[in-house]
Amino acid sequence: xxxxxxxxxxxxxxxxxxxPGSMVSKRFxxxxxxxxxxxxxxxxxxxxxxxxxxxxxxxxxxxQPDDVVRKAMVDAxxxxxxxxxxxxxxxxxxxxxxxxxxxxxxxxxxxDDIVIASGCSGALDLAIGAIADxxxxxxxxxxxxxxxxxxxxxxxxxxxxxxxxxxxxxxxxLAQMAALIDHRTRAIIxxxxxNPCGSNFTLEHVKAILQVASDYKVPIIADEIYADMVYExxxxxxxxxxxxxxxxxxxxxxxxxxxxxxxxxxVCINDRNDVFKGEVSTAxxxxxxxxxxxxxxxxxxxxxxxxxxxxxxxxxxxSKLKIAADMCYEALNKIPGLKPVRAQGAMYLMCEIxxxxxxxxxxxxxxxERLIAEQSVFxxxxxxxxxxxxxxxxxxxxxxxxTEAMSRIAEFCALHHK
Amino acid sequence: xxxxxxxxxxxxxxxxxxxPGSMVSKRFxxxxxxxxxxxxxxxxxxxxxxxxxxxxxxxxxxxQPDDVVRKAMVDAxxxxxxxxxxxxxxxxxxxxxxxxxxxxxxxxxxxDDIVIASGCSGALDLAIGAIADxxxxxxxxxxxxxxxxxxxxxxxxxxxxxxxxxxxxxxxxLAQMAALIDHRTRAIIxxxxxNPCGSNFTLEHVKAILQVASDYKVPIIADEIYADMVYExxxxxxxxxxxxxxxxxxxxxxxxxxxxxxxxxxVCINDRNDVFKGEVSTAxxxxxxxxxxxxxxxxxxxxxxxxxxxxxxxxxxxSKLKIAADMCYEALNKIPGLKPVRAQGAMYLMCEIxxxxxxxxxxxxxxxERLIAEQSVFxxxxxxxxxxxxxxxxxxxxxxxxTEAMSRIAEFCALHHK
Ligand SMILES: Cc1ncc(COP(=O)(O)O)c(C=O)c1O
Ligand SMILES: Cc1ncc(COP(=O)(O)O)c(C=O)c1O
Numbered sequence: 001x002x003x004x005x006x007x008x009x010x011x012x013x014x015x016x017x018x019x020p021g022s023m024v025s026k027r028f029x030x031x032x033x034x035x036x037x038x039x040x041x042x043x044x045x046x047x048x049x050x051x052x053x054x055x056x057x058x059x060x061x062x063x064q065p066d067d068v069v070r071k072a073m074v075d076a077x078x079x080x081x082x083x084x085x086x087x088x089x090x091x092x093x094x095x096x097x098x099x100x101x102x103x104x105x106x107x108x109x110x111x112d113d114i115v116i117a118s119g120c121s122g123a124l125d126l127a128i129g130a131i132a133d134x135x136x137x138x139x140x141x142x143x144x145x146x147x148x149x150x151x152x153x154x155x156x157x158x159x160x161x162x163x164x165x166x167x168x169x170x171x172x173x174l175a176q177m178a179a180l181i182d183h184r185t186r187a188i189i190x191x192x193x194x195n196p197c198g199s200n201f202t203l204e205h206v207k208a209i210l211q212v213a214s215d216y217k218v219p220i221i222a223d224e225i226y227a228d229m230v231y232e233x234x235x236x237x238x239x240x241x242x243x244x245x246x247x248x249x250x251x252x253x254x255x256x257x258x259x260x261x262x263x264x265x266x267v268c269i270n271d272r273n274d275v276f277k278g279e280v281s282t283a284x285x286x287x288x289x290x291x292x293x294x295x296x297x298x299x300x301x302x303x304x305x306x307x308x309x310x311x312x313x314x315x316x317x318x319s320k321l322k323i324a325a326d327m328c329y330e331a332l333n334k335i336p337g338l339k340p341v342r343a344q345g346a347m348y349l350m351c352e353i354x355x356x357x358x359x360x361x362x363x364x365x366x367x368x369e370r371l372i373a374e375q376s377v378f379x380x381x382x383x384x385x386x387x388x389x390x391x392x393x394x395x396x397x398x399x400x401x402x403t404e405a406m407s408r409i410a411e412f413c414a415l416h417h418k
Numbered sequence: 419x420x421x422x423x424x425x426x427x428x429x430x431x432x433x434x435x436x437x438p439g440s441m442v443s444k445r446f447x448x449x450x451x452x453x454x455x456x457x458x459x460x461x462x463x464x465x466x467x468x469x470x471x472x473x474x475x476x477x478x479x480x481x482q483p484d485d486v487v488r489k490a491m492v493d494a495x496x497x498x499x500x501x502x503x504x505x506x507x508x509x510x511x512x513x514x515x516x517x518x519x520x521x522x523x524x525x526x527x528x529x530d531d532i533v534i535a536s537g538c539s540g541a542l543d544l545a546i547g548a549i550a551d552x553x554x555x556x557x558x559x560x561x562x563x564x565x566x567x568x569x570x571x572x573x574x575x576x577x578x579x580x581x582x583x584x585x586x587x588x589x590x591x592l593a594q595m596a597a598l599i600d601h602r603t604r605a606i607i608x609x610x611x612x613n614p615c616g617s618n619f620t621l622e623h624v625k626a627i628l629q630v631a632s633d634y635k636v637p638i639i640a641d642e643i644y645a646d647m648v649y650e651x652x653x654x655x656x657x658x659x660x661x662x663x664x665x666x667x668x669x670x671x672x673x674x675x676x677x678x679x680x681x682x683x684x685v686c687i688n689d690r691n692d693v694f695k696g697e698v699s700t701a702x703x704x705x706x707x708x709x710x711x712x713x714x715x716x717x718x719x720x721x722x723x724x725x726x727x728x729x730x731x732x733x734x735x736x737s738k739l740k741i742a743a744d745m746c747y748e749a750l751n752k753i754p755g756l757k758p759v760r761a762q763g764a765m766y767l768m769c770e771i772x773x774x775x776x777x778x779x780x781x782x783x784x785x786x787e788r789l790i791a792e793q794s795v796f797x798x799x800x801x802x803x804x805x806x807x808x809x810x811x812x813x814x815x816x817x818x819x820x821t822e823a824m825s826r827i828a829e830f831c832a833l834h835h836k
Contacts, residue, residue, distance in 0.1 A: 014635040017693040019604075019664065021701030022551045024573070030707055058502035070495055073715070077491040083483060083677045084476035118536050118681075121709050133440045154708055155442070186437075217432040246437065259501045261714030263536070275435040283439030289448055290572055291539050295713035296679030297491070 028154035031146040031384040039381070040369045047376040050397070050405045055195060057258050057347060057396040063320070065258045066313040072304035073297060082300040088288040090116025090266070090299055097303035098266050102249070107239035107270040115284050117293040120225040120252035120265035125151050127221045127248040127267050130283035132157045132186035138221070139180055139188040141172065143350065143387035145195045145223065160185075161386055166341045166352065170199035174212050181216045187248075188218055190238055193226040196385045196392040197350055198325070198343025206236045213245040219275070222249040225265075228314070229256055231322035232344035239270035246275040248284075253298070255347070257305060258317070264294040264302065324395040324402060325349055331406035337417045338409075349393045350382060358416050364389050370416070375408035446572035449564040449802040457799070458787045465794040468815070468823045473613060475676050475765060475814040481738070483676045484731040490722035491715060500718040506706040508534025508684070508717055515721035516684050520667070525657035525688040533702045535711040538643040538670035538683035543569050545639045545666040545685050548701035550575045550604035556639070557598055557606040559590065561768065561805035563613045563641065578603075579804055584759045584770065588617035592630050599634045605666075606636050608656055611644040614803045614810040615768050616743065616761025624654045631663040637693070640667040643683075646732070647674055649740035650762035657688035664693040666702075671716070673765070674732070675723060682712040682720065742813040742820055743767055749824035755835045756827075767811045768800060776834050782807050788834070793826035 043049045057063040076082050089095065095111035103109040117123040124147065132138055134156030140148045142161035149159045162177040164170040177188065190209055193200045201209075213220050222238040229235075239247045252265030269281055325343045332340035332351050339352040353367050361367045364381040368391060372378050382390035397405070461467045475481040494500050507513065513532035521527040535541040542565065550556055552574030558566045560579035567577045580595040582588040595606065608627055611618045619627075631638050640656040647653075657665045670683030687699055743761045750758035750769050757770040771785050779785045782799040786809060790796050800808035815823070 013633040014601075017635045017637075017664070017691075019549065019637055019693050019698050021697040021699075021704075022548055024551060025548055025701035025704045028704070028708070030704070033704075033707060054503075056502045061498065064498060065501060073495045074492050077488055077495065080479065080482060083679050084474045085472075085678045118709055118711075125709060130440055130443055131437065133442060151708065183432075215431040217435045219435075219437055246435070260503045261501050263710060263713050273435075275437050279439040280437050281439075283443035286439075286443045286446070286448070286451075289451060290446070290569065291536055291543060292681060293536075295681050295716060297715070298713060 024154060028150055030150045035381065035384050039365065041378070042373050043376040044374055047408070049376045049378065050401050050408075051378045052393045052397060052405060053378050053380040055347065055394055056260055057255065058260065060396065060398050060401070062398045063258050063317065063396050066309050068308045068310065069257055069259065069301070069305050072301035072308070075304070076297045076300035079300065082296045084296070085292065086296050086299060088292055089285060090114065090293060091296065091302075094299040094302040097306045098268065101306045102237070102251070102268050104237065104240040106242045107247070109268055109270070113269040113271070115267045115269070115288050116299060117265045117267065117288070118291070119263040119294075120223070120250050120254060121147060122263070122293060123250040123252060123265040123267045124148070124221070124223060126284055126287050127250055128152055128157065128187070129155060129287050130280050131219065131221070131248070136184045136186045137182070138186055139177060141189065141191055141194070143196050143382060143385040143390070144189075145191055146384050148189055164194070164197060164199070166350070170194060170197040170341070171201065171205045172209060174208055178212050178216060181218055185216075185218050187221045188213055189221045189223060191223040192238070193230055193235065193345030195226065195346050196348050196380075196382055196387065197341070198346050198348040200230045200233050200235060200345035202233070203236045206238055207241060210238065210241060210243045210245050214243060220245055220247045222247055224249055224251050225255055226346040227251060227256065229318070229321075229347070230345035231318045231325065235345065239268070244272050246270065246272045246280075248280070253305065256314070257309065262295070262298050264298045321347060321395060324397070324399065327399065327402050328393055328395055328406065332409070335410050335413045337413045343395070347394060347396050349395055350387065350390050351393065353389050353391065355389055357418055359418050361416055364391055367391065371409065371412050375412050377405045377408050377412075442572060446568055448568045453799065453802050457783065459796070460791050461794040462792055465826070467794045467796065468819050468826075469796045470811045470815060470823060471796050471798040473765065473812055474678055475673065476678065478814070478816050478819070480816045481676050481735065481814050484727050486726045486728065487675055487677065487719070487723050490719035490726070493722070494715045494718035497718065500714045502714070503710065504714050504717060506710055507703055508532065508711060509714065512717040512720040515724045516686065519724045520655070520669070520686050522655065522658040524660045525665070527686055527688070531687040531689070533685045533687070533706050534717060535683045535685065535706070536709070537681040537712075538641070538668050538672060539565060540681070540711060541668040541670060541683035541685045542566065542639070542641065544702055544705050545668055546570055546575065546605070547573060547705050548698050549637065549639070549666070554602045554604045555600070556604055557595060559607065559609055559612065561614050561800060561803040561808070562607075563609060564802050566607055582612070582615060582617070584768070588612060588615040588759070589619065589623045590627060592626055596630050596634060599636055603634075603636050605639045606631055607639045607641060609641040610656070611648055611653065611763030613644070613764050614766050614798075614800055614805065615759070616764050616766040618648045618651050618653060618763035620651070621654045624656055625659060628656065628659060628661045628663050632661060638663055638665045640665055642667055642669050643673055644764040645669060645674065647736070647739070647765070648763035649736045649743065653763065657686070662690050664688065664690045664698075666698070671723065675727065676735070680713070680716050682716045739765060739813060742815070742817065745817065745820050746811055746813055746824065750827070753828050753831045755831045761813070765812055765814050767813055768805065768808050769811065771807050771809065773807055775836055777836050779834055782809055785809065789827065789830050793830050795823045795826050795830075
């Protein structure tokens with residue numbers, strides 16, 4: 001019963017189905033995916049596989065969220081008030097709780113300064129998408145978390161890498177950072193504590209980064225998903241320092257509360273002198289409407305999670321991380337051919353492979369492939385983080401597995417060392 | 419301690435902060451947002467507000483998810499196995515459950531054909547983003563759900579509207595649909611049952627749509643978030659019919675299971691003759707890696723939700739919807755100046771305003787603003803759905819509120835009718 005409203009003649013039916021996948025789906029860079037597709041993973045069948053590659057603290061069962069967290073979720077489910085749509089920026093009470101948790105003297109936050117998203121990944125996507133367009137560029141750390149490049153490249157935003165220096169506790173090379181800035185630089189991403197480095201910047205270094213951002217008038221996107229997850233020194237949130245640099249701080253429940261699968265993250269808008277107001281802040285709100293962020297049940301549980309998780313939980317997590325980090329460092333440091341860098345935060349440790357000291361190892365990917373083949377131990381080749389000749393170890397692995405993995409790595413290196 | 423690796427001279431520090439929000443965040447079209455920003459909502463203080471505008475069945479408490487659904491969620495929370503990252507396409511057992519639920523003779527599905535996303539919105543975003551690029555176009559229904567245009571415009575994808583005809587139970591004008599197709603048309607979006615129309619296509623009409631898609635060799639994106647939510651006639655899933663048209667079917671938990679806030683949706687890849695294979699299917703998987711879809715707890719609960727929700731729950735929901743739809747239709751049909759269209763599915767009913775029969779009403783927005791001001795009743799002006807001179811009523815409102823709202827609308831129309 002199709003009426004005849006059509007004004008135009010229909011084109012000829014096509015001869016063939018033409019369904020190419022979109023260019024966008026092809027053009028973006030996903031280094032981890034590329035690695036997984038090319039890495040040869042053929043473990044030694046005689047040895048049980050020990051994966052040190054997955055940045056997920058829940059894999060082995062030794063890092064569990066606190067009971068308070070589970071109970072808050074059960075309450076949220078059993079209440080009948082949390083099933084409907086939330087505002088695109090999130091539940092007011094959840095935004096309020098986040099604002100209270102992260103407010104500081106120099107970065108006072110209210111619920112209006114918070115946008116909730118699907119994980120810290122979603123928060124980073126909002127922050128990058130609000131501040132930069134196709135053809136603009138953002139500065140990212142190298143070594144650094146590969147998602148920045150993936151998200152940016154999907155939007156046609158360019159990335160420029162500033163070096164973080166292992167010999168200086170992975171501090172940023174600030175002269176180089178400054179040299180990368182041009183008139184299309186829209187933001188500097190600062191990851192502290194860092195994945196993959198496990199580093200935690202000193203107060204002085206955070207100040208120095210802010211100085212560069214202030215001099216060149218480039219806002220900061222602070223990825224602080226590992227905020228306070230520090231077992232050496234103290235964590236300094238970039239926004240907590242006095243400065244005129246407007247900052248979008250991204251965070252979430254994934255790491256500190258050990259529930260990465262729950263997909264709850266947030267952007268805290270730390271504006272200064274209304275630089276963001278009316279523009280970047282509005283952009284964030286607009287973009288949040290495209291998809292609607294996190295599950296309302298998790299949002300409903302958020303105030304209890306942030307307010308009631310016992311301090312003991314945090315400190316126990318940190319002690320376990322510290323023990324693991326020390327074990328890995330001490331063990332790797334004794335192995336000829338390897339040079340681990342001490343970690344202070346997050347849940348990773350980087351280790352340099354002195355390729356020239358080995359008889360028959362080409363690069364870090366080769367090292368890892370052979371380590372898997374001979375010893376069934378799987379660290380991540382850190383080329384994916386722009387750290388060639390390094391591998392990254394996840395330290396949330398149970399102690400006995402770490403011990404076993406370290407001794408197997410030692411055996412492997414002994415065999416291949418010149 | 420910044421080393422001096424920089425090769426280039428740093429540019430001059432900028433004089434001023436320049437932080438425009440991104441163009442993308444500004445360019446996309448969000449008709450509902452625009453309406454909310456311009457609509458004058460000043461209710462009559464003497465009358466309690468009755469909102470008939472929000473497509474969220476959970477607002478009034480009269481539509482609650484089944485106990486099985488809540489229990490499945492509590493189990494998922496209390497298990498300690500669902501806190502980690504899922505694969506970007508979703509938990510295998512959740513994908514398996516979706517595949518089983520929607521598999522049919524002519525569209526056999528396996529877990530590999532399912533991509534889980536953050537709500538049906540996320541599913542639509544994946545489907546549109548996998549199949550079309552900037553400058554391409556997709557066909558969308560008018561009246562139709564405004565998110566299609568919002569998502570497409572954010573990607574620079576153009577939309578062309580085919581008319582759905584109220585006098586033919588909102589069937590698509592197929593001649594016009596065909597006339598819109600050109601060499602850059604990448605998909606036809608078909609919404610059945612429809613938001614905002616509340617329509618449910620006959621088997622014959624679904625076949626006729628498939629014939630156009632087949633003739634012109636344009637794939638279909640079927641938005642079937644309201645699948646089986648039909649209280650007159652029977653729902654025909656587009657993919658269930660024999661055809662050579664490859665179809666991406668989008669669905670989710672939001673409506674049928676009454677939990678829109680939980681943000682769980684999915685794309686079912688109903689490929690035909692490998693048209694999607696290697697291209698569109700890969701694009702979906704690639705895009706799913708950008709953000710990681712739905713909360714793992716909801717994913718873990720999904721098999722129980724899909725398999726164990728009692729039939730009684732579905733039939734009770736449908737009876738309540740039918741009663742409400744009939745009440746609205748009967749009441750509106752008696753009001754001079756209005757012409758409601760019978761609804762058969764989803765949770766909406768559309769009503770034409772015969773503007774020329776009113777003394778002093780300019781258009782549907784004017785009608786609604788005055789209705790709010792005088793009677794505190796708030797249907798949605800359907801201009802946002804490209805249906806000028808219509809308003810949309812949400813029928814998940816409790817009976818007594820419907821009765822009251824209808825009599826207030828009658829009073830309002832009596833006053834303004836010529
Ligand atoms: C530095 C960093 N930022 C962001 C994320 C993403 O967090 P989420 O799982 O909340 O998306 C990760 C996850 O590994 C990370 O390491
Ligand atoms: C036709 C249609 N498709 C998709 C959606 C979005 O569903 P979700 O809430 O799962 O994102 C809606 C929501 O109202 C809808 O009406």
